[in-house]
Amino acid sequence: MKKVGIFYGSTYGATESVAEKIHNELGVKNADVINIKDAKVEDIEKYDNLIFGTSAWGIGGMQDDWERFISNIEDIDFDKKRLALFGLGDQDEFPESFVDALGTLYCRLPNKKVVVGKWPATGYKYYFSIAENNGQFVGLVIDEHAQSDKTDARIKKWVSQLKKELLS
Numbered sequence: 001m002k003k004v005g006i007f008y009g010s011t012y013g014a015t016e017s018v019a020e021k022i023h024n025e026l027g028v029k030n031a032d033v034i035n036i037k038d039a040k041v042e043d044i045e046k047y048d049n050l051i052f053g054t055s056a057w058g059i060g061g062m063q064d065d066w067e068r069f070i071s072n073i074e075d076i077d078f079d080k081k082r083l084a085l086f087g088l089g090d091q092d093e094f095p096e097s098f099v100d101a102l103g104t105l106y107c108r109l110p111n112k113k114v115v116v117g118k119w120p121a122t123g124y125k126y127y128f129s130i131a132e133n134n135g136q137f138v139g140l141v142i143d144e145h146a147q148s149d150k151t152d153a154r155i156k157k158w159v160s161q162l163k164k165e166l167l168s
Contacts, residue, residue: 004031004166005047007039008054009063014144015055015088018155022051022086025159028167037065041075048081049166052105055088060100060130073108082166083109084117085139086158087131092146095126099141103130106138115139116165119158123150 006023010016016035023033034043036052044050054066062070087102106115107130119137121129124147131137140158142151 002030002048002167003046004028004049004051005044006031006033006051006053007036007044008033008052009036009065009069010055011057011063011065015053015063018086018088018142018144018151019051019053021152021155022053022159025155026162026167035065036069039069041072044076050081050083051086051162051166052083053086053088054101054105056090056094056097056099056101059094060097060104062101062104066101066105070105070108074110076110078109078111078114081114082116083114084162084166085115086117086142087137087139088142088144089129090145091124091126091143096128098124098126098129099131099137100129102137102139102141103132106131117158117162119154123147 008015008019055063087099089099119140
């Protein structure tokens with residue numbers, strides 16, 4: 001089985017915690033969890049299967065470490081890779097820009113055809129999100145503020161989906 005690289009940016013630990021839960025749910029020995037602040041382009045290039053995670057800050061801004069790294073994304077050849085995305089946001093406090101950092105990460109990808117793991121937008125209350133397209137988010141969406149009770153079930157369901165889309 002090909003190696004999986006789970007790259008996340010986390011300021012206070014919530015995104016890191018979700019990355020670890022995804023890693024545990026995947027249940028594969030050849031998966032690594034890496035903080036994007038410690039990553040280089042070469043680190044990402046060595047994986048064929050990738051999962052990127054970010055949180056949204058304020059009115060949809062990307063987490064600082066992703067913000068610093070994002071311009072490097074253009075230097076990565078994604079053509080033979082599969083990539084899944086996840087994002088954290090707060091639909092109560094920022095319903096007009098819910099998980100926009102996830103949408104920004106997706107928008108900055110040079111090859112969107114490699115993205116798997118889309119997630120239904122039902123079950124959330126928000127006005128607008130650039131991470132949504134036609135009733136689906138570009139990846140798993142977690143709201144640890146308003147819906148922390150749904151996090152584990154959402155991760156479990158999404159990882160089950162990823163095992164078919166990412167690891168098959």
